[in-house]
Amino acid sequence: MNNFEDLIEKEYSNIAGIAIRKDNYLIYEKYFDEYTQDDALHIASVTKSIISILIGMAIDKGYMKNIEQHVLDFFPDYTVKRGEKTIQNITIANLLSMTAPYKYKSEPYTKVYSSDDWVKAALDLLGGKGSIGVFNYSTVGTHILSGVLTTATGQSVLDFATENLFKPLSIKAPTNTTIQNKEDYFAFLKDKYVTGWIVDPKEVNTAGWGLTLTTRDMAKIGQLYLNGGVWNGRQILSSQWIEDSTKVQSRSGKLTYGYLWWILDDCYAALGDGGNVIFINPQKKMVISIASRFMPRAKDRVELIRKHIIPLFE
Template identity: 25%
Template sequence: MQLNRRNFLQQLGFGAAGLIVASSLPATGIMLPYKTGKLPRNLPETQGVMPGGLLDFVNTVESSKLNVHSLMVVRHGQVVAEGWWAPYAPQFKHTLYSLSKSFTSTAVGMAVAEKRLTVEDKVVKFFPNDVPATISANLAAMRVKDLLTMSTGHDKDTTPALRDATDTSWVKTFLAQPVDHEPGTHFIYNSGATYMLSAIVQKLTGQPILSYLKPRLFGPLGIEGEDWEVSPQGINTGGWGLRVRTEDIAKFGQLYLQKGVWNGKRLIDEAWINDATRFEVQSGGGGNRPKENNDWQQGYGYQFWRCRNDAYRGDGAFGQYCIVLPKEDAVIAMTSETADMGAILDAVWKHILPALRGTGDKGTQAALTKKLTTLAFAPPAMGSTSPMAAQISGKTFNLADNSLQAKSVTLTFGKDGCIFKLRDNRGDHQVTCGINRWTEGSTTFPTLPLRITNTLIPGENNTTVAGSGTWQDANTFVMMWRFIETAHYDTVTCKFDGNSVQVEFQKSLTKISTAKDQRPVLTGKVMA
């Protein structure tokens, strides 16, 4: 059974037209931007954008299986194309991974404007009680600017050391790491450096950067519901862990495109934006691509990457993008779970960039609109029923001892859905799945493997999930749980043999990387 996107969207309270090129908008006329929480919408051609190029981009990322979850293209301050691959939808936040760094940089820029610090300040001066007994010359020389430009002098990323720190604070652990090179001379991508920026802002302002940015950035941009992971010391992780919506990413990029002014009010100093987004240090990465075709070797600013085509971006692992194209007066926002971030950027330069320049395939508005209204990840759909469903429905399988401390599982089948319930040492957790269709809900099922160890979003007890299940054969029920406010999903396979069950978990990262799923296969028998 194929996903019926219109019905799915109606269940969520959205009409299909709310997710696409605003085809009902007038073809001409000036719209007043930024007076509400949403960016204004308009048709691509009214803003000089060729719809054919946008359509080619969508077709390319789909045919290449790049697993893009959402797309928004903004031209002259107007959203000219937008789409979410169901079950992802515009109202859901999305984990930004390292795109969070650009927001942390913004917090530092605002604190600089308030004269709380300068980029030339030495890092050790902020944490006199956390420095090692002997401060090396390189550590003593490390500046805030070196944190911003990923040129702290470390020979490797400090993040693993921070994650593994159990008895000491992350700040103290960072300052204890050897600084092998003179700061400012050696680029290494270092999320621990961004954490230190977050810690500095919190030290100076008395509040986490999430709270600090609320009245200064999120509020003025109409961003609501944002959250951010914290370290064990209650400091926002800075280098990862922020969640906002796709449109919020687009607004952030538009603010930078407008040199820090929003609704006639300056939020960020223009000088900071110029410094943050220019070439500050030579960056590295992007595999074996030659530099001219490598968007990771175009230079690095203050937690922003330079791009080909005189653009710049914030980006995060698995394809979270905020791309700003000043010459084209455009912003592109995307969320994804991809193993090939470079291929997404290649598709941007091949298809969206010419469309913004008014060249390439003109295409038709109707074809683009139709495509964007039907974007979806179809759930796995094999068998819709099995005689086994009636035999096991509602029965409790007691589980053998396991490292998850899971005690039992129960599957309860209805006409077109299933409730999977797992009991562990913390209580009951359940996920509701449609049969061969997505069903959206929330779960307390542990999703810690999706996040970096030791970091959590304060107060988050429920995770938004879209679930679907299908019968692979008469004795095998396969579920997909898409945690739609993250980049990831789980595949859960239940194999039945008489009164016995095996439950196997596979996280999506195992399909696009060398990551291993450490969760054991659960085995159990029906209670007597």
């Protein structure tokens, strides 16, 4: 154990916390660099997997019919530019499985996040000459799903998440946080202590990034999936959604993807920049959550989990 913790401090220096659950119990918890169990961190693209959960809940509750609905069904006031046909055929499933085409070669983060309506800015980029069904990972495009949730439920994403996910799991709901410029954005990424959930100028919470959670919170969400959607004896998410969202729905080479979850052989994970992870191993009934400070090109957490964590705790 000492060797393991030394390894973390020497080779994975941006890790703030690790929590491991096995057979429904928290069996290990350790914090580094003066962080504690109460400190939230920006979980980056792990936010996407939380949005997947919320889409599943919205379907369970009848706010949405199914994921084969067309994206534009939820934006009746959106005007499609003349001659554009592809966007009209894109479904919610395409956004969830990263199989929607876009009109850019590299993601125009600044263009979207400096606009006064991020959902509309993302819709303006949707479609183009690419093919529907081809894997095309997009963070800005994922924001459209927050617009879908807001339209479908009549609530903000945060309110819907608080009522249906955070409160049942005894997770302290974040507050809305805004960014005004690049300096705010980089401060949110790099400051040691951050809280909240980023909202756009229309107060729509981000879907591709921007949520802060504690290491324990992340482990609870993993446990909810491992439990088939049951928490404290209550079914809060359908087991069918969990099954669908964590099986292969799209692929790119050796990479396989579900509905905003990465599929890793017999395991699956929510993966975020800097090394934020919710890793679920159904066979061993293990959940491993790792919260990390922002660091470009952080060392591979899946390798750490497979090589060092699972053998130590299985």
